[in-house]
Amino acid sequence: MSSFKGSFNYTVDNKGRINIPAKMRKNLAPEANNSFVVTRGFENCIFVYPNDEWAKREAELGKLQQTNKDDRLFTRLLLQYATDVELDGQYRIVLPKELIQYANIENEVFILGAFDRIEVWNPNEYKKYLDSQQEDYLTVASKIFEKKD
Amino acid sequence: MSSFKGSFNYTVDNKGRINIPAKMRKNLAPEANNSFVVTRGFENCIFVYPNDEWAKREAELGKLQQTNKDDRLFTRLLLQYATDVELDGQYRIVLPKELIQYANIENEVFILGAFDRIEVWNPNEYKKYLDSQQEDYLTVASKIFEKKD
């Protein structure tokens, strides 16, 4: 199973390519096969799922009933922004233009390892996001790790 | 098994042809044999099933009770507009005129990968469809991306 951590400031070239940090490549499951699915994330960032992790999400879709109106909507919304990408010879992926636009990305990106996915942010958007949250790391951490019996 | 994702804005030429996006062609099962069945979709769009997936739909129809009134109607509606089409040398298919009319398609189409099928929409009709729904991407995505243990 792939699992990512850490954060990196990288560049996007004029072809929309970003390098996948070496430290993250080392955490790629072999089943991912150097392939990813990129899609819209929450809060103006791009989600990058290695293939093995995306397959789990897609399995959920397979359970849906396509004769059901809501299930069709579900399928459409989720898949509309999803795109297959592969590492090139230099371990880069190409970010689709619509997603670059959605995430408001220009020349630089903030790449964040978020457990089963990689997130790609405009560095400023990430700062703004943090600022917009009232709580700081300690407060959040104590909530999450609070003992429940 | 064929499986489609992503969305694309393409053109329809005056012969009613549309290109099947390269990214979707790559997800075509070899059993599909570059052949499709196009038919009326739900919500003013055209459904394009690769042959292997259409076979499954037909199998489902076979299970219906043809002595049941609703089942007969459903069978007829689905089959009435169903047409075999094949990729030409430039990887295009011809959309039947009745379906183009049904989906209200003119010069441009919005092509959507929807798991087991490809959907062809008038771009504006798709926008209208999304607007008419209560749920948005974030709501749906949070359900699918949710951890299940």
Added chain:
DNA sequence: CCAGTTGTGGGTTAAAGTGGGTAAAAAATA
């Protein structure tokens, strides 16, 4: 200090997307 890796840039070429012509096939008409 050196060798291999990492991050970045860019050029070339094949593929992708689009448009249209022509001849065979099908349909319509006489």
Added chain:
DNA sequence: TATTTTTTACCCACTTTAACCCACAACTGG
């Protein structure tokens, strides 16, 4: 049935885009 008209299949051609390759400086680890 013969002839005309329409439709459809199959080429060919052009423009743009993206895949693939090569290159190189900076960095890292032994």
